[in-house]
Amino acid sequence: MTPGEKDGRPPAPGAPSGGKDLEREVERLAVPERSLLERDGGVAAVSPGEHRANPLSVVVEALKMASGLVVLMAFGLAGDFFAGDLPTLATLVLAAAGIFAACLALSLVVWRVRTWELTDEGVVMRWGLLNKRQLTIPYEHIHTADMSSELLDRLFGLMTLDLDTGAAAAEGDAARMRGLRAGEAEALRAELFRRKRAAGSPAGEKDGAPAASDDGVPDERPLATFELAGRQLLLAAASQTSAASQAVALVVLLVNGLNQLIEWGVLDLAGTGDELVATALPVLVPAVAAFVLAAIVLGAAVSFVLGLVRYAGYRVERYADRVVVEHGLLSRSSRTVAVDRVQHVVVRQGIIRQLVGYAEVYVQVVSAPGEADGEPSGSVLLHPFVRMGELDALLAEVLPAYAGVVGQVELRRLGPVACRRAVVRAAIWWPFATAIFFGVHWLFGLSGLLASAGWLLGPLLVAAVLLSVVLLAGLVVDALLAWRGARYGHTARELVLVSGGFTRRTTIAPRSHLQRMQVSASPFQRRAGVATLSARTAASDAEGLELRDVPADDADALLAWFRPRG
Incomplete structure (x- = not known):
């Protein structure tokens, strides 16, 4: 739409229309039945009646269904092409065309039978060819509305x-509207939240609607906007690396490669293992160390690139009744959260971000367990890289009800007994693992396997011991960091818990959103005078709402604060 039409006015005479007019005309040709938007008294609204996805989605969905088989056939086509086998090549081409045609026909049938409509009661979704089905989603029950777009x-x-x-587990794919043009999806999402606001307003739509401009168009401009600058984007990606998974993947590839070399006879270790280890051990140790270092560096680089792709184009906008978070370079994601559906806020800091004083902020909403864009479906990334000193300023603009809570509450620390118990929990497994290790060593010795393959089992057992010691040290350090950073406290209306070691979580949960709070103590905890405090909101993800070894008196005081009063 041109700037004049966006405000409900015709463009000025001689104003350049640019590519927007052409895009609008192409879109009207693509959907000849009706345009998605119409104007009633100058106010843009979704046109009545049933709607289908854009016809282009038929081709897109067919390509998605056939993509796997097409890729497999592409390798076959390449081999036959270089081999000069033209009859087989023609057969594969016809087979690929037939598969795509079948997928296209199936996609067309799904497109024809799947419709959606906005009614007075809510969004009505209809689908099914033989068994007709219908799902009605009341506007006031919408917690989040996520827009996503894969590369294709x-x-x-x-x-x-x-x-x-x-209730995403029950609704499943039925609550998704696929194949919308970008402008249509944004307009539809705004209309859904306008109707949600009107349905939740006791005085009706007039009181629930945003302020209107002079020409009667509702003012839907964001109240606050935050973006991620170039330097912040680089730091956010660099501080969110996950080198461990990449290193493990490289180790697995290396082991598989060595096995393949052995099968090919390149590395014939039969009968020469002792001599090989004796001669190669001085070189093998630094080579393994160099490989591990290279794996960590390469894994960090890969994670850095993935972080850039994920956080690129980050933008959060605060409206009167909702928060919109957008990010992603290849696959674009736009998640809309109703402010009144936010259950609690989690501020998360990895070990690197603890050192530099930054964090990422998540909001937890009511949702069924699942995954969305690499995050739990009930968890929405509010900001990927915010300075801790600027956290209250961000919350004051985006979620004012949570601003200033951490600074107001008097947080208490765990006692020395909690430190001792945390270290014991982290190290209790090591004596048992050591006993099992020596037991296996003894069994190998009895079976004679240790004597025949000692050149291989010896280094493996030494590596296992070193790995267990490193793991033990890491768990103990994590326990000490968790004890040192643990905090708990409350204001008159909010509960604040700080937990975690290498990954620290600060959770802010309003008392009105806590559905239950529980204080439990094992016999060992009762003897030490401590207890475990756990709370739950309506959100499926309870991350950060549990703290171990809280002094029993303080746990009872928190439970008394939570209990309803007369």
Whole structure:
């Protein structure tokens, strides 16, 4: 739309229309039945009646269904092409065309039978060819509305709008509107929240609607906007590396490669293992150390690139009744959260971000267990890289109800007994593992295997001992950091818990959102005078809402604070 049409006015005479007019005309040709938007008294709204996905989605979904088989056939086509086998090549081409045609027909059938409609009661989703099904989602039950676009969808300008009411496991794919143009998805999401606001307003739509401009169009401009600058984007990606998984993957690849070399006879270790280890051990140790270092560096580089792809284009906008978070370079994600559905806030800091004084902020909403964009479906990334000193300023603009809570509450620390118990929990497994290790060593000695393959088992057992010692040290350090950083406290209306070692979590949960709080103590805890405090909100993810070894008196005081008063 041109700037004049966006405000409900015709463009000025002689104003350049640019590519927007052409895009609008192409979109009207693509959906000849009706346009998604219409204007009633100057106010843009979704046109009545049933709607389907954009016809371009038929091709996109067919390509997705056939992509795996097409890739497999592409390798076959390449081999036959270089081999000069033209009859087989023609057969594979026809087979690929037939598969795509079948997927295209199936996609067309799904497109025809799947519709959605906005009614007075809510969003009505209809689907099914033989068994007709219908799902009605009341507007006031919508917790989040997520827009996502995979790489192939972005090439065609399509998006998926996913509605979440907290019963995603039951609704499943039925609550998704696929194949929407980007402008249509944004307009539809704004309309859904306008109707949600109107449904939740006791005085009706007039009181629930945002302020209108002079021409009667609702003012839907964001109240606050935050973006991630270039330097912040680089630091956010660099501080969110996960080198361990990449290193493990490289180790697995190396082991598989060595096994393949042995099968090919390149490394014939039969009968020469002792001599090989004796001669190669001085070189093998630094080589392994260099490989581990290279794996960590390469893994960090890969994680850095993945972080850039994930956080690129980050943007959060605060409206009167919702928060919109967008990020992603290849696959674009836009998640909309109703402010009144936020259950608690989690501020998370990895070990690197603890050192530099930054954190990432998540909001927890009501949702069924699952995954969305690499995050738990009930967890929405609010900000990926915020300075701890600027946290209250961010919350004051985006979620004012949570601003200033951490600074107001008097946080208490765990006692020395909690430190001792944390170290014991971290190290209790090591004596048992050591006993099992020596038991296995003894069994190998009895069976004679240790004598025949000592050149291989010896270094493996030494590596296992070293690995267990490193793991023990890491767990003990994590326990000490968790005890040192643990805090707990409350204001008149909010509970604040700080937990975690290498990954520290600060959780802010309003008392009105806590559905239950429990204080439990094992016989050992009762003897030490401590207890475990756990709380739950309506969100499926209870991260950060549990703290061990709280003094029993303080745990009882927190439980008394939570109990309803007369």
